[in-house]
Amino acid sequence: MAMIKVQKGTKDILPNEINVWHFMEKKANEIFNKYGAKEIRTPIFEATELFARGVGDTTDIVNKEMYTFEKSERSLTLRPENTAGVVRSFIENGMHRLSAPVKLWYKGPMFRYERPQAGRQRQFHQVGVEVFGIKQPTADAEVILMAVNYLKSLGLNDLTVEINSLGCPTCRENFKNKLKEVIKPYLSQLCEDCQTRYEKNPLRLLDCKVPECQEIFSKPEIQAVIQGDFICEECAEHFEELKNYLDILGIKYERNKLLVRGLDYYNRTVFEIKSNNLGSQNAVCGGGRYDSLVRNLGGEDTPAIGFAMGMERLASLIDVSNIPEEKTTAFVVSNNTIEAVKLTEELRAEGISTEFDLTNKKFVKQLEKASKVANFAVILGEDEIASNSVTVKNLLTSEQKTVKRGNLTENLK
Numbered sequence: 001m002a003m004i005k006v007q008k009g010t011k012d013i014l015p016n017e018i019n020v021w022h023f024m025e026k027k028a029n030e031i032f033n034k035y036g037a038k039e040i041r042t043p044i045f046e047a048t049e050l051f052a053r054g055v056g057d058t059t060d061i062v063n064k065e066m067y068t069f070e071k072s073e074r075s076l077t078l079r080p081e082n083t084a085g086v087v088r089s090f091i092e093n094g095m096h097r098l099s100a101p102v103k104l105w106y107k108g109p110m111f112r113y114e115r116p117q118a119g120r121q122r123q124f125h126q127v128g129v130e131v132f133g134i135k136q137p138t139a140d141a142e143v144i145l146m147a148v149n150y151l152k153s154l155g156l157n158d159l160t161v162e163i164n165s166l167g168c169p170t171c172r173e174n175f176k177n178k179l180k181e182v183i184k185p186y187l188s189q190l191c192e193d194c195q196t197r198y199e200k201n202p203l204r205l206l207d208c209k210v211p212e213c214q215e216i217f218s219k220p221e222i223q224a225v226i227q228g229d230f231i232c233e234e235c236a237e238h239f240e241e242l243k244n245y246l247d248i249l250g251i252k253y254e255r256n257k258l259l260v261r262g263l264d265y266y267n268r269t270v271f272e273i274k275s276n277n278l279g280s281q282n283a284v285c286g287g288g289r290y291d292s293l294v295r296n297l298g299g300e301d302t303p304a305i306g307f308a309m310g311m312e313r314l315a316s317l318i319d320v321s322n323i324p325e326e327k328t329t330a331f332v333v334s335n336n337t338i339e340a341v342k343l344t345e346e347l348r349a350e351g352i353s354t355e356f357d358l359t360n361k362k363f364v365k366q367l368e369k370a371s372k373v374a375n376f377a378v379i380l381g382e383d384e385i386a387s388n389s390v391t392v393k394n395l396l397t398s399e400q401k402t403v404k405r406g407n408l409t410e411n412l413k
C-alpha cells in the first residue's frame with residue numbers, strides 16, 4: 001500500500017529534537033513572565049473575516065496564503081499569525097477594563113500557504129508578545145527589549161535589530177502619494193505584483209525583491225522620496241524618544257527606511273531582528289505598533305505593540321550542545337521484575353522520572369540501556385532486596401554507593 005507522507009511544508013518534531021523546543025518554551029515562560037506578561041492560548045482557527053479585517057485584504061497573507069475552509073456555511077481560516085486572534089480575545093473578554101499595560105504572550109502553530117524553502121514552512125511555530133494600552137514609546141522600547149533579552153537567553157547574539165517608523169495614517173498618506181507620483185512614469189515596467197501594490201498598498205512596493213523593480217526604485221528621484229523624512233512632527237518625536245530609550249538600554253539598532261512589514265495593521269514603530277547566520281529567510285522576529293487594530297476589530301480605542309518570532313528559525317540557530325540533555329532520572333536494574341516494577345512506581349510517585357527493563361534482559365544489558373537513557377542506575381540485586389537497600393550508580397561519574405531504600409528518593413533528588 002502507498003505510504004502516506006507528511007505534507008509539503010510541514011514537519012514532524014521528533015523526540016530527538018524536542019529538547020530545543022522545550023528549551024525555547026521554558027525560556028519564553030521565564031523571560032516574558034519577568035516582564036509581567038501572561039500566557040494566552042487562542043484557537044487555531046478563527047472566522048476568515050478576522051484576518052481579512054485584521055491583517056488586511058491587500059496583503060499576500062490574506063490574498064494568497066490562507067488555509068480557508070467552510071463548515072456549516074461559515075468561512076473559517078487556520079491562523080496565519082496570532083496578533084488578530086489575540087486582539088479578538090482581548091476585545092471579547094473585556095481586557096481593556098484591566099489596568100494597562102495588559103501584556104500577553106503566546107506560542108503555537110501558524111499556517112501560511114507559501115512556497116516552502118529553508119526557513120519557510122506552511123505550518124510553522126511562533127512565540128510572540130502583545131502589549132496593550134500604552135501609546136508612549138516606553139512600551140515600544142520595552143517590547144524590543146523583551147525580544148532581545150529572550151533571544152539572548154537562547155544564546156543568540158549575532159543579530160541585527162532594524163527599526164523604522166511608518167508614521168500615522170495622515171503622514172503615511174502623504175508619503176504614499178509622493179511615492180506614487182515618482183513611480184508613475186515607470187509603472188508599466190514594474191512586475192505584476194507591484195502594479196497591484198501601486199494601486200492597493202503602495203508602501204509594499206518597497207518590499208519587492210524582483211531585480212528589475214529594485215533597479216527602478218534605486219533611481220535618484222525615487223530614492224529621494226524613500227530616504228526623505230516623511231513622518232510628521234509628532235511621529236518623529238515618538239521615534240526619537242524610542243531611539244533614545246534604546247540607546248540608554250544599550251540596544252544596538254539600525255534604521256532601515258525600507259522596512260515596511262507585510263501586514264497592514266502597523267503604524268509608527270516597526271522592527272525586525274535578523275540573524276547574520278541564516279540565508280534569505282533571515283528574519284527571526286518581526287513586530288511593531290498597531291494602534292488602530294483594536295478599534296478596527298470592534299473594540300475600544302487601545303494602542304498596542306508586539307512581535308512574533310519564528311521558532312523553527314530560532315531552533316536552527318540554537319547551539320544544542322549547550323542545552324542539558326533531557327534524560328530519565330533513574331533506571332531500575334534488576335533480575336527481579338516484580339521488585340523492579342514496584343520500586344519504579346514508588347519512585348515515580350515521589351516525582352522522580354524512572355524506567356525499568358520491560359523485556360527481562362540480562363543484567364549487563366539493562367545496565368547498558370540505563371547508561372543511554374538515564375542519569376542514575378538504581379541497582380536492585382538479590383543482596384539489596386534482602387537488606388532492604390539499593391545501589392545507586394551515577395552514570396556520568398560512575399560513582400556508586402549503597403543506600404537504604406528509605407533514603408533513596410533523597411539521594412536521587
Ligand code: HAM
Pocket residue numbers: 080081082083112114119120121122124125126128129130262263283284285286287288289305306307308309310311312313
Ligand atoms: P511576521 O513577520 O509575519 O509577523 O512573522 C513573524 C516571524 O515569524 C518572522 O520573522 C519569521 O521568523 C516567522 N515566520 C513567518 N512566516 C514563516 C514561515 N512561513 N515559515 C517559518 N517562519 C515564518 C507576524 O506574524 C506578526 N503577527 C508579528 C507581530 C506581533 N506584530 C505585532 N505583534
